[in-house]
Amino acid sequence: MPTRALNPLNSILAEDLRLLLEQRHHNPGAILGRHLDGAQCTVRIRIPGARAAWLLPSKDPMTRWDDTDLFFWKGPTEHLPVHYTYQWEDESGAVQERTDAYTFPLLLSDEALGQFHHGKHLHVWQMLGAHIQTIDGIRGTLFAVWAPNAERVSVVGDFNDWDGRIHPMHNRGYTGVWELFIPEVSEGCLYKFEIRSRPHSTLLVKTDPYGRAFEMRPGTAARVCGSSMYRWRDSDWMSQRDGWQHKPISIYEVHLGSWRRHADGRFLDYRELADELIPYVQQLGFTHIELLPITEHPLDASWGYQTTGFFAPTSRHGDPDGLREFVDRCHQAGIGVYLDWVPGHFPRDGFGLARFDGSALYEHEDWRRGEHREWGTLVFNYARNEVRGFLISSALYWLEEFHIDGLRVDAVASMLYLDYSRGPGEWLPNRHGGNEHLEAVDFLRELNTVTHREAPGSVTIAEESTAWPQVTRPTYVGGLGFSMKWNMGWMHDTLRYMSKDPIYRHYEHQDLTFGLLYAFSENFVLPFSHDEVVHGKGSMWQKMPGDEWQKMANLRLLYTYMLTYPGKKLLFMGSEMAQPWEWRHDESLPWDQQADPRRQGLMRLLGDLNRLYREWPALHGQDFAADGFSWIDCHDAAQSVIAYRRMCGPDEVVVVLNFTPIPRAGYRVGVPRAGWYREVLNSDAEIYGGSNRGNAGGVASDALPWMDHPHSLSVTLPPLGGIILRHTGSAS
Structure with a gap:
């Protein structure tokens, strides 16, 4: 057995050897690998569990140092290639072979x-x-x-x-x-x-x-993931996706794990989802799909919002190229893809980012800055350069590598406020003594600036529920720079109103009208999202009052209201079929419910509404501009009726909505132009499951001024129904 005095180890400091063997050395290359000394070289390799070892190709035996697992060889330099392999006999007697990793140079610049x-x-x-x-x-x-x-x-x-x-x-x-x-x-x-x-x-x-x-x-x-060999075929889509402000955006929000599963409970893979989800979305007329987080996550019940893989599509549905194909096929079908992205917090899982190197590396050290105790998660340290770089790179990764069209940024309000969901003594003020999270604000502005510059035509959408100003205004005027923001106020007001028995709705009329006071202060998305159909809130169908007929009529009326109101649109999966119960993340949507003719009618209505929204500039071209909307009458609380115009250049429609189950014949509505107004949609039509009360295809105007308009219409309003009228100039 060799002794500690052998020359090949005399040149190594005892402290270095101790640190290496105790697995504490920060620079193993200083000891391991191939080291030249004139015409001689020394090789040192650590081989745990080896009985004996030798170098190839000459099969020169290596010497064990004392009773350690460190082996060495010394000989002429010319006898050994720069990158050599070695073999060893393990404890079972099997011979294994490996190329030494410590002969290669440092590669990162x-x-x-x-x-x-x-x-x-x-x-x-x-x-x-x-x-x-x-x-x-x-x-x-x-x-x-x-x-x-x-x-x-x-x-x-x-x-x-x-x-x-x-x-x-x-x-x-x-x-x-x-x-x-x-x-x-x-x-x-x-x-x-x-x-x-x-x-x-x-x-x-x-x-x-x-x-x-x-x-x-x-x-x-x-x-280990190799370079993608996927060949994209969506160049036309990518080159034309700019100008989204004046284009229709109607989003179908999807949790891929529970939209549909195989009969045995297995997840559909990305390619199977492309086969089934794309034609379904086309049938319903949506322009975009928004995916609940598919960034890798360990817990199904987190829905993806507790992310551990910020650069990895979840393996539940296949490999990264499968996702590329899914997005590509969506684009080729004329459907955009948004992704829920979560830079506000991360889980405490021991294998993940939490105290990554034993210190608070990605999070704040002080729990008053570094924890979301309500959610049991940790908060990113946005003041740290490397953490900001990690998050911004993650955002660009999805936009560039997967051609994602936009990121819906989760829980922005929790990022903006240091006292979000925190009581006295549970948060630290900023350097000015306020509750604004200044580093998070800087991060969000940088995020939006970089993504809009590096991924032209992409968007960012803030889930932000407070009155923080200028969320969707450019950073150069002091805004946060988001493209759009969820209109949580409109959503809460609308659902509160719709949940009331119609007999009481006249007391809550302001819930329908208040939103127009701020509708154009931001670029809003109108969301009926997954958050509204979980945790005891009931499905969209369950929220509606009345018997089964009235529930369905209320839903048809609600979707007519949403698709004609200023703002882009979002509807969570299952809501299109009036799912009878709350969303369940661990099972498929109740596809058998589609056999119900009433639900088929609701889906047919939603498809027609989406098509009108897509095809008519009046309904989408000025979603963010006040001159795209005008009240005809917002004061008829007694009858729970509202009427308004949507405009974009010469294109114009009139919308009248009746939020009671009482049909109203001879209801007069002011209009700006004389002529024939065709009834292009009636949510109470028989084909939608309604009672078929309406205007027999249209109505001619009267030369009777009404509601500050020079002309008027006498229309029949269906019960719990809405009508959309379009001026055609003649009765033909």
């Missing part, structure tokens, strides 16, 4: 590392994470991770028996990044990072924050 450190690298996923490369003709994977407070970081995976002694990484100094190129690690291999925390010597095993694919839950390892 100082420039890129500096950009990352200063938060200026917009595509960090191209640097950190796992990337297949070929170095000196040898194919392998470059691993890189940010862990500035780690004493040692190792790559562990199914290629090294998850043993942190085999592949410790090189530290890149002040940037806090660790890297290692491991030859022969290929696409599909599973991996994590084993991190020894410097402050507490805690040993952590973490999944890759920049992982681009993960194993199926409950497993949490990242999967």
